Amino acid sequence: MxxxxxxxxxxxxxxxxxxxxxxxxxxxxxxxxxLKNANRFIQNFAEEQHxxxxxxxxxxxQLQDRLNEFLVARDLAxxxxxxxx
Numbered sequence: 651m652x653x654x655x656x657x658x659x660x661x662x663x664x665x666x667x668x669x670x671x672x673x674x675x676x677x678x679x680x681x682x683x684x685l686k687n688a689n690r691f692i693q694n695f696a697e698e699q700h701x702x703x704x705x706x707x708x709x710x711x712q713l714q715d716r717l718n719e720f721l722v723a724r725d726l727a728x729x730x731x732x733x734x735x
Contacts, residue, residue, distance in 0.1 A: 651659075
């Protein structure tokens with residue numbers, strides 16, 4: 651094998667390795683983008699669940715307030731009735 655033939659083979663190996671590296675980089679970039687998309691989806695889902703939890707908590711507080719008002723009114727009615735006797 652001549653020096654030129656060896657140089658040509660080395661060039662081919664280098665080209666092959668470069669193409670393989672480029673392919674791997676493209677695959678990794680695609681994977682990274684998919685992971686970013688998945689992360690955005692999870693983040694959006696978590697934010698929506700948090701908003702729902704806050705809304706439910708506010709609704710529960712309103713219901714508790716209404717229940718407390720009812721109980722106070724009931725107790726006052728019971729006391730009033732007891733004083734009338």
